[in-house]
Amino acid sequence: MDDNKYNSQEVVYVNNDSYDDDSKEKRRRRILIILFLLFLILFLFLIIFGVKTGDLVNKNNPYHPGGNLNPTASPTISPMPTETITPSPTISPTPTETTTPSPTVSPTPTKPTQTPTPSPSPSPDDNLVKFYYSDTAGVGNGISIVNAVPTDDTVGKLLIGDRYYFDFNVSATTNKRPITYTIIATKDNGSTLSDSNLKVYLTKVSGANEIPLDSTFIDDKVKTYNQYSNFRYDYISGKALHKETILQNTKNYKEFYRLRIWVSDNAVNWENKDYSLKINVYAVES
Numbered sequence: 001m002d003d004n005k006y007n008s009q010e011v012v013y014v015n016n017d018s019y020d021d022d023s024k025e026k027r028r029r030r031i032l033i034i035l036f037l038l039f040l041i042l043f044l045f046l047i048i049f050g051v052k053t054g055d056l057v058n059k060n061n062p063y064h065p066g067g068n069l070n071p072t073a074s075p076t077i078s079p080m081p082t083e084t085i086t087p088s089p090t091i092s093p094t095p096t097e098t099t100t101p102s103p104t105v106s107p108t109p110t111k112p113t114q115t116p117t118p119s120p121s122p123s124p125d126d127n128l129v130k131f132y133y134s135d136t137a138g139v140g141n142g143i144s145i146v147n148a149v150p151t152d153d154t155v156g157k158l159l160i161g162d163r164y165y166f167d168f169n170v171s172a173t174t175n176k177r178p179i180t181y182t183i184i185a186t187k188d189n190g191s192t193l194s195d196s197n198l199k200v201y202l203t204k205v206s207g208a209n210e211i212p213l214d215s216t217f218i219d220d221k222v223k224t225y226n227q228y229s230n231f232r233y234d235y236i237s238g239k240a241l242h243k244e245t246i247l248q249n250t251k252n253y254k255e256f257y258r259l260r261i262w263v264s265d266n267a268v269n270w271e272n273k274d275y276s277l278k279i280n281v282y283a284v285e286s
Helices: 002-007 017-059
Strands: 128-133 142-147 164-173 180-187 198-206 211-213 229-233 234-247 252-266 274-286
Touching: 017 229, 128 274, 142 164, 164 180, 164 274, 198 234, 234 252, 234 274, 252 274
Parallel strands: none
Antiparallel strands: 128 164, 142 274, 164 252, 180 234, 180 274, 198 211, 198 252, 229 234
């Protein structure tokens, strides 16, 4: 009995499942680490290779800044198409001279008998309005009065002689478009007579006859300078005395005009005053 007691052995069984699980987990971790490292290496490789490839593509891309399909060639620029612009009608420059004083008394009214001095023939430029004037009084493209006395319209409209009126003409040849021109009167800055005291009268001249223009009347009386409409364009400013349109395809158009000015018979504070006007013509295609 006693021998059996000491000879007997207690057998302990060990389960290997836990050991296998640990080994499997370690292998899985190593695999994941290896995969992660491989992925990281691949990712870095793609980034480095992609940047170099992108630089190469951009350098060969003519639409990318700095790109040029032929880096050794100088870039060429194609010329822009040119557009032909028809020049706008221009106003012929006119000389200005010192004005000559007029007599201080109004002359006896008589019927005009003089015809305007013909101006030089214009060149046949299309769509170009030209302004010509006679300068027999030596005052350039204008007229002036000095120390004049108030004058009734019936007398003022019949004033004759180079000292009392200013002759000019407008000529043009049109092509495919009509032209509208405006006759502009501009006061000299040194004028001392009030605008409301100055009568401004414009007529058309045909031979020995004069044709009054409606634009110079208001209530059957000759307009004073301040009663005309204001005009301003670029360097030209003043009063618009008359506007007229030349039809398209008109050859050798020419119109003669005569301008007179006098002190209104209703003027106040007119003594020892003077006034000067310059005439210009502004034209545009209609």
